[in-house]
Amino acid sequence: MHADPAGVLTGAHFLDGDHAACEGALAAECRFVAGYPITPSTEVVERIAQRFPLVGGVFIQMEDELASSIAIAGAVWGGKRAMTVTSGPGFSLMMEHVGFAVMTETPCVFINVQRGGPSTGLPTLPAQADMMQARWGSHGDYEIIALSPNSPQECFDLTFKAFNLAEQYRVPVLVMMDECVGHMMERVVIPRAEELEIYPRRWTKAAPGEYLPFAPGEDLVPAMARAGQGYRFHMTGLTHNERGYPDMSVAAQARLVARLTDKIRKNADALQDVVEDGVDGADVVVVCYGITSRVALPAIEACRASGLKVGWLRLRTVWPFPERLIRDLASGLRAFVVPELNMGQIVREVERCAGAARVVGVPHAGGTVHDPAVIERAIREAVR
Amino acid sequence: MSERANPVERYLRSDRIPHIWCPGCGIGTTVNCFTRAIDESGIPMDRLAVVSGIGCTGRVAGYMHVDSFHTTHGRAIPFATGLKLAAPGMKVVVYSGDGDLFAIGGNHFIHAARRNLDMTVVCVNNLTYGMTGGQLTPTTPEEAIASTSPYGNFEQPFNLPYLAESCGAVYVARWTTYHVTHLKKAMREALLKKGFSFVEVISPCPTLYGRRNRIGDGLDEVKTYKQRSVIRNGAPTSEVSLGMTGPIVVGKFVDRERPTYQDAMDQFYARKLGDRYARASQ
Known part of the structure; x- marks a missing residue:
């Protein structure tokens, strides 16, 4: 559409x-x-x-x-x-x-x-x-x-x-x-x-008497109804069953929370959206996102100019975190460098997936962007 | 349906009965009146949405056999705002309790009334937080005992009709669960009133309010409504505040006209933008 x-x-x-x-x-x-x-x-x-x-x-x-x-x-x-x-x-x-x-x-x-x-x-x-x-x-x-x-x-x-x-x-x-x-x-x-391709709302095709508002399809996502169409559905922030009615049982909680998390987790690969440059064969990969991904570029260029093999991995989708990608990369390189405008957040995710590779955070409390020279220094330190 | 069938059953989700409310609780009485009001209003069930917040009265949405939304604590009105603006053909009713609507949700109530959003708000005012164990709410009368005012309440409570009128509501009424016929009529009028209509229902919570305040069981509390209430339609809302004792002034206090939010928006943009104004599709 x-x-x-x-x-x-x-x-x-x-x-x-x-x-x-x-x-x-x-x-x-x-x-x-x-x-x-x-x-x-x-x-x-x-x-x-x-x-x-x-x-x-x-x-x-x-x-x-x-x-x-x-x-x-x-x-x-x-x-x-x-x-x-x-x-x-x-x-x-x-x-x-x-x-x-x-x-x-x-x-x-x-x-x-x-x-x-x-x-x-x-x-x-x-x-x-x-x-x-x-x-x-x-x-x-x-x-x-x-x-x-x-x-x-x-x-x-x-x-x-x-x-x-x-x-x-x-x-x-x-x-x-x-x-x-x-x-x-x-x-x-x-x-x-x-x-511009629009993903249309997943309206139910079920008849009003047969519609279960929270019964998932094969991909774990239920079809939706809108108000005023005769479905007379119920929705609640309470733990609920497929009919949308509150269900305070351990089983209902387990089923619902598992589905809500699985519908994203099981699609983590499909949701992965990164931009790579020079990652193959790199000794060090800079993992970055948002404005910091641009500030990191002059630092990477400077390091490359002096012969270092530095990759640029930019996350356009940060959550779900591209766990598998980082794990795969980790086995072939010496270090990840993670500059971000915080005191260390996504760097923890990288650490979780980095295996034997070194992980160097480049924290910044915010208020401005990093000085690229600080990122450059971190890259050089990481492979020393 | 046979002629002897329960006239309100079609408005309820029978598969969810029994409900969670305690013996003697007044919420069920208000729902009974509400279903009869819907019936008399002629509003098709498929065009009616009920939105509730959190608490005992917050469970009403789940028992109504219409499109129904059990939202977050205090936020039924802003949810209803989005729903109404997105689907202007719906009649949207917010049904919730005094703690939900006037403590955590108070800010939304005053702004929805100010904007004159086209919706009906029913507040079942049992003077306490029932679901969490009988704590003080903004409507608990002075001197009343609550679990968080164990020596009695020294705060001045809200006078809800006065608040609603001052903020711009176009219809304001108060009844008790003793006044079932009046209440049903007020709910019907509110449903059919264009703009922000407000119905307060004084309702017993024998488990957590009546018992603590030595009023007795639910029936005893309703008997006090019968003894204490005074019908004064058109009474100045500044004179209808509630105490532990003294009269409970009930009646229809406000019934006036003001352009609704949506009509004001449409007319304003049509005037300012002319043909460039694109009305939202339904």
Whole structure:
């Protein structure tokens, strides 16, 4: 199914990442956004507020992030594609509804334009310190999908992709931008609508009397019904059976939580999305994502110029983590170097999978990007 | 269906009965009134959605045989907001308790009323948190004993009709579970009212409120409603606050007109943007 041309701003534009993410959502047929202002993400919803009345979308500025993050769930069950947008403090408030969306299998998108924390931190300056919160921030056991764009073009591309993944797996998808990517302006090329493939919502084909709202298909994902179509279904954040009714048994819990995690874990390879350069035959591979993947490039070039074999492995999908790929790479190289704008988050994932290879983190508390010379030094130290 | 069939059964998920509510609890009485109100309203069941938060009353959604949503604690109203804006043809009812709607969810109530979102909010006000063991809520009367106010409550409670009216609700009524006919009528009027309508139902929680406050069982508590309540339709809402003793003022307090959120949005954008305005499809 091709995208609705009404929302696709085909052409070459000069946009910042926040605006590009807005256009990605529009192209993906997002027609409901609830948001609450927070720097440095606000430009996304400002553009939504301007664009939506022209394309049949509904934007509502809610009273807080708790409200925004569940209003989108309501809109999804009413039939819309929906997202909310925030930054660190708001992301913390939204955590309960990330879990709610997981439990009720509500396909939706959360954008987090990351800034320095903890607490109010550095509202206008970059960080990548919410990566573990994205994975584990809501209570209970679950799996989500998180993407990490490194340019305004990818803010468009990956926000578009996020909506498709949300529909395919019926899971919240988190677009983990950062302040740099959100505010940098670059050329963004938006394709024609017929070049944009939409993954349609998995509407049930069952008759109302026969529909089981949480009975999974072969790929563990159930088909969905929307309100007002006569299905008279029930959904709840409680542990539930296939009918959607609460079931407080150990067996129901085991069955449901296993399915919610397996539907992502068993598709980890299909979900893997990385960009590689010079990884084959490398002695050291720099694992990076978001803005830091660009800052690492001059460091890698400098090392290569002096004869070191350095690979660049950029994660566009951070969660699920490309575990198998890292394990496979680990056997053939001496070290991984993991620069990130936090005190060490994704580096732990790399350590978990690195086997005998050395793992060198390059932490940074945020507020600016790394000095490439620091990353270069870490690469040289790693293979010394 | 035979003529002797239970008139409200078709509105309930019979496969989920027995329900979780205690003997003497008033929530079932309110649901009985609600089903009869739906019946009389003529609203097709397939166009009705019930959204609940968390708590004893939060379980109502799960017993209604309509599209039903059991959401998170305090957030039934913002969920309902998204649902209503995405599916404007639905009649959306939020059915929840006093703790859920007015403590953790209070912010959403006041903003939904301010926006005049086209939805009905039913608050079963049992003056306590039943599900978690009888703690203090924002509506617990002064002096009342709760598990977190073991010496009695010294906080001033909310007067819910006053709050609803000041925030912009277009329909506000209060009844008790003693007043089943009045309650059913108020629920029907609220269902058919365009805009943000609010019905408060004073309801017994014998297990965790009545027992602690020496009111007796559920029936005894309903008898106090009969003794204490005074019907004053149109009473100024500033005069209807509740205490441990004294009158329980009941009636229809507010019934007025204001443009709903969606009508205001449509009319505003049509005026500002003219032909460029693209109304959301349903």
